[in-house]
Amino acid sequence: MKTTILVVEDEKKIATLVAKNLEAAGYAVTLAEDGEAGVRALEKLAPALVVLDVGLPEMSGLEVLRRIREAGETPVLMLTARSSETDKVLGLELGADDYLTKPFGTSELVARVRALLRRTASGARDRPLEFGALLIDPERREALREGAKLELTTLEFDLLWFLASRPGRVFSREQLMEQVWGNDRVVGDRSIDSLVSRLRKKIELDAEDPQLLQTVWGAGYRFADR
Numbered sequence: 173m174k175t176t177i178l179v180v181e182d183e184k185k186i187a188t189l190v191a192k193n194l195e196a197a198g199y200a201v202t203l204a205e206d207g208e209a210g211v212r213a214l215e216k217l218a219p220a221l222v223v224l225d226v227g228l229p230e231m232s233g234l235e236v237l238r239r240i241r242e243a244g245e246t247p248v249l250m251l252t253a254r255s256s257e258t259d260k261v262l263g264l265e266l267g268a269d270d271y272l273t274k275p276f277g278t279s280e281l282v283a284r285v286r287a288l289l290r291r292t293a294s295g296a297r298d299r300p301l302e303f304g305a306l307l308i309d310p311e312r313r314e315a316l317r318e319g320a321k322l323e324l325t326t327l328e329f330d331l332l333w334f335l336a337s338r339p340g341r342v343f344s345r346e347q348l349m350e351q352v353w354g355n356d357r358v359v360g361d362r363s364i365d366s367l368v369s370r371l372r373k374k375i376e377l378d379a380e381d382p383q384l385l386q387t388v389w390g391a392g393y394r395f396a397d398r
Contacts, residue, residue, distance in 0.1 A: 174200040175289065178219040180210035180236060181251065182228050186274075190223060193278040194285065207231025211239050219246065221289055223281075226252040226263065234266060241267040247288045247326050251276070265366045269326040270353070292326055301336050303384055303396065306375055308336050315375065322374050327352055331367055332375065335385065340397035342388045368393060 177199045181187040184205075191201040202217055204210035207228045214222065222240060226233035233250065240246055250263045250271040263271055270284055292313070300309040307316045313329055315322045324332065330352050335343070343351075345364045352367070372379040384396050 174198065175221075176200045176202065176217055176219045177221050177223060177285065178202050178204060178210065178213050178217060179223045180204045180207065180213075180228065180233070181223070181225040182206055183225070186225075186251075189278065190281065193282055194223075197282045197286070199285070207233065207236045210236050214240060214243065214246070220292075221247045221249065221285060223249050223251060223285070224268075226250055234263065237263065237266045237268060241323075241325070245323060245325060247292050249281075249284055249288060261362050261366050264327070264363055265370065267325045267370075288326065291330060303336065303339075306384065308333060310337075317375065324371075324374060327367055328371050328374070332371055332385075335393065335395035339395050342391050342394045344392040348393065 175198075177194055179187055179190050179194070179201055181190065181203070182205050187203050187205070191203055194201050202213055202219070204213045208231050210222075210224070210228075211231075213219075224233050224236055224240075228236065233252075237248060237250070240248055247269045248267065250268045251274060252263070252271060253274045269288055272281060272284060300307055300311075302308075305318045309315070310333055315324055315329065315332060331348065334348070334351050348364050352364070368385060369379075372382050372385050375384055376382045386394050386396060388394055
């Protein structure tokens with residue numbers, strides 16, 4: 173059975189181009205022309221990934237993203253005509269896993285989709301890690317606190333596992349951005365700081381006084397040594 177991808181894009185030319193290239197790459201594609209149709213399709217199809225345009229009419233892409241995150245952890249690749257760092261960070265803060273700025277190459281689009289699906293589906297051979305009440309299971313790509321599952325996005329889990337599997341080691345923002353987004357991503361310090369902030373709110377007992385994901389001033393971040 174083919175992997176289903178939902179494309180929410182109101183510009184027909186772009187939607188058709190995206191769909192044709194993803195279908196040529198072996199995926200099943202469903203198109204939604206606005207935010208409301210996208211939300212309905214998400215509930216009906218439970219796609220493996222959503223390609224989501226920011227600039228949708230009526231219900232914005234960011235509102236659709238909020239609905240997606242309320243429903244679960246489906247990976248989201250944002251498409252945006254905006255190139256400012258602020259807009260990119262806003263999407264990432266809301267839980268987007270990656271983004272492409274229009275105009276984009278179709279080969280890059282397919283590569284980003286494949287990378288996201290690999291990251292989501294890959295099961296690591298490493299054993300689960302425990303840090304007090306926090307359990308991190310790389311094979312299931314799950315994190316639990318006191319037995320309750322934490323709702324983590326793909327990026328949040330990738331950052332958590334990378335740091336937690338190397339406790340005590342300090343990594344700069346640049347190193348973390350390369351590990352989480354890859355060396356071809358154009359993101360800044362605010363992106364990783366925002367990701368760390370979101371993750372702390374989910375894994376820490378008190379995000380204002382983090383005991384697990386620690387800041388090393390002037391150097392970067394580290395995960396507490398057990």
